[in-house]
Amino acid sequence: MSNVRRLDPSASPLDYFGSELRRRREEAGLTQGDLGSAIFCTGSLVGQIETGAKVPSRDLAERLDAALMTDGFFSRLVGLVLRSQLPTWFQPFVEMEAKAVYIASYQAQVVYGLLQTEAYARALLSVGQPDRLDEMVAARMERQRVLLRDQPPVLCVVLDEAVLHREVGGPKVMRDQLAHLLGCFDKPETVLQVLPYSAGQHTGMIGAFTLLRFDNDPDLFYAEGYDSAHMTANSQVIRERVLGYARLQAAALSAEDSAALIARMMEERYERHPGSGGCAVA
Secondary structure (H helix, E strand, O other): OOOOOOOOOOOOHHHHHHHHHHHHHHHOOOOHHHHHHHOOOOHHHHHHHHOOOOOOOHHHHHHHHHHHOOOOHHHHHHHHHHHOOOOOOOHHHHHHHOOOOEEEEEEOOOOOHHHOOHHHHHHHHOOOOHHHHHHHHHHHHHHHHHHHOOOOOEEEEEEEHHHHHOOOOOHHHHHHHHHHHHHHOOOOOEEEEEEOHHHOOOOOOOOOEEEEEOOOOOOEEEEEOOOOEEEEOOHHHHHHHHHHHHHHHHHOOOHHHHHHHHHHHHHHHHOOOOOOOOOOOO
């Protein structure tokens, strides 16, 4: 018997998705099992989504649109659903990141989220969100769709050399992640540099941060702590961080030398675990 629990569509994007799925399925005269067969999943999964117990993936949303002939409705809605799964304090930054025309980030510990492979992201998120891992990984991958826009943002990333040494998820995951980064050097709108250990003290030692620039809005500075974030358009802060980032770029290796270092790390540390790599998502 199908689950008859009804959702309040105004409660959250997930509840709205579930209530609309039930309504449109019933309008089409389909049972949960019928729809599940049409989109290559179980009727139970359809029921879980309709009751808000399961977060839909983008692939599933696209299959729902095809089966129910909803003209991209669920595909458009699923981005909002996935973003709502992120920590509340992080959501405002992701919303602004998606609108930016220029993104500049310094990362001292991990690969910037827009350049992470799914396996690397899964390994990172498993530390703090093991009970909601699938949802959090899907939300992180959804963020990367900003790089697939017709006019993607200019993306400048400086990675501390420590990021290349820190083995996240095991040798194969790291090899694939580094291969992914190497593929990104072919993207004309992406500038990737490695800040080597030999740079010594530098302006990024206060921690990771990101700068966002927009067509019609003030620049933003963003930095985060353990479970909170700081985002500001204060002109003095922006000025200081823009200067600090320029100095980081000057101290970092060139794009060519950065690519060579990443390739060398793959061979020396992770070469026993070949992987496909590439830059298919970003």
